[in-house]
Amino acid sequence: MSRVIVVTSGKGGVGKTTTSANLSAGLALRGKKVVVIDFDVGLRNLDLVMGCERRVVYDFVNVIQGEATLNQALIRDKNVENLHILPASQTRDKDALTEAGVQKVIEDLKEMGFDYIVCDSPAGIESGAVMALTFADDAIVVVNPEVSSVRDSDRIIGIIQSRSRRAKEGQDPVKEYLLVTRYSPRRVKAGEMLSHGDILEILKVPLMGVIPESQRVLESSNQGLPAVHQKETDVAQAYQDAIDRYLGNDLPLRFVDEEDKGFFRRLLESVGVGGSSKSA
Amino acid sequence: MKYSSKTRPSVEFKGFETPALRAVLREASASTLKETLERMCLQQPDFFGWQPVVIDLTRLGDDSENLDWPAILNAFRSAQLHPVAVCGAPESFRENADALCLGLADLPDPAPYLSRTPGDAPAPQSAETSASASSSASSSPASRPPAPPPEQSLKPAQPPELPLLDAMIIDRPIRSGQQIYARDRDLIVMAVVSPGAEVIADGNVHVYGSLAGRAIAGARGRRDARIFTLDLRAEIVAVAGLYKTFEEGVPENLRGKPVQIALGAENADALEIRPI
DSSP, rough: OOEEEEESSSSSSSSSHHHHHHHHHHHTTTTOEEEEEOOOOTOOOOOHTTOGGOOOOSOOHHHTTTSHHHHHEEEEEESTTTTEEEEOOSOOOGOOOHHHHHHHHHHHHHTOSSSSEEEEOOOSSHHHHHHHHHHHSSEEEEEEESHHHHHHHHHOOOOHHHHHHHHTTTTTTOOEEEEEEEEHHHHHHHTTOOOHHHHHHOOOEEEEEEEOOOOHHHHHHTTTOOOOGSSSHHHHHHHHHHHHTTOOOOOOSSSSOOOOOOHHHHHHHHHHHHHHHOOO | OOOTTSSOSSOOOOOOOOOEEEEESSSOHHHHHHHHHHHHHOOOTTTTTTTTEEEEEEEGGGGGGGOOOOHHHHHHHHEEEOOOOHHHHHHHHHHHHHTTOOOOOOOOOOGGGGGGSSSSOOOOEOOBBBGGGGTTTOOOOTOOOOOOOGGGSSSSOOOOOOOOOOEEEEEEBBBBTTTEEETTTTEESSBBBTTTTTEEESSOOEEEEEESSEEEEEETSOTTTOOEEEOOOSEEEEEEEEEEOTTSSSOGGHHHHHHHEEOOSSOOTTTEEEOO
């Protein structure tokens, strides 16, 4: 039975696309058949983050408008078997997405046997974001430990609860998961940042994981290789933990406490040596 | 999702609450209506966004017999309003509704006191805190202000005591941007109300959790309505049109503990906040 997962946040720039990329790659690495769809029509970047921007021939809008088949538009990921990407159009805008069109694409993808259909939402609460969450079974709400991000996430959760298909048709509600990204234990300790506990208090949505702030994320998107492939890094491990929790395994949270590092270790890390890539 | 026909019927009726507007017509002219609506939507064509509208004919008197219904309905729909019913309709409407093929429901007249107010909703008056109300020359403690003469009135006349229906109970958090209105009854929220959310009731508002955002009790004028909460963090609270903001935050002595908010027992023009 396919699950449709929307990765959304309300606020922009918090890590939705990074999370969509790592989530899909991580699930595919576990043998699941996954497709990830970029709903940010006109501002596409999922293809960049996944490293397939030079292989985009047809896109989501072409499929909806009948100009191409799904098979023509889907791009096979080079790094992981079972992972496909459906890129967005860069030249059109979000009005090109229709609810009926999106529904048909998702139904066709289900028939192709995908286990997970990950919808990378654009920022905001307008039609693009609503389209991405309309058909969701699960919602991963990405939030930064910062007040405006938390406020915007609260808003998008309310919208999921009222405008998803599941809500409008009175079915079981969309299952919500909270993912805190760009977490810095040092800044939390200094009182500059909200802690994951604070965020949980305010939003009251089950916590799926905490991803630490890391330079790896920028390097990954520059290289077009999701961080989850670099297994020894903290970002990769944090995403893997989060995916395990999504799949039902209860794991303790890592990367939420400030490590007490000696001077020498910090020196080595600042020149890029050592397993963890946390900046001092 | 497909359900087996053996387990679920082909149609199921569930509840659906949505705010509706009531359009009070003061003139019987469809063309004037169309012009007025066009002006309202000039800046933003989807200003109304297909909200359902109930057409209120109570102010038209005899003029309501001769309305050009197709033109009136067209005027509303051109403004992205969705006419669903009329209220205050004359007998002729009820008799001829089928002949007119309007497909509009006929609702009972709105509550009697509404037709006595000279204007529309009263302008909210800022309330003084009970601490500074000591020297105000208001009415004596035990009595309510009598219904003022129409030309001076700013507040609605004291409404008749309408019976309240069962309370509306919500047991999940009210998220930023959501607005809940419990019409003709109390509202009970068994979770938090987020900043940017609004909880409104014609009766009392009870929040068994933190109350941020806005809370409005006695929305249509009940002066004995109250707001109760376990933890007051609201931006604005109001009872029967009197509102209070918290620019400096909630006072220290009231923070983090159960409080109730009501019109003052001694000064009915002040909003009092007291620990429970």
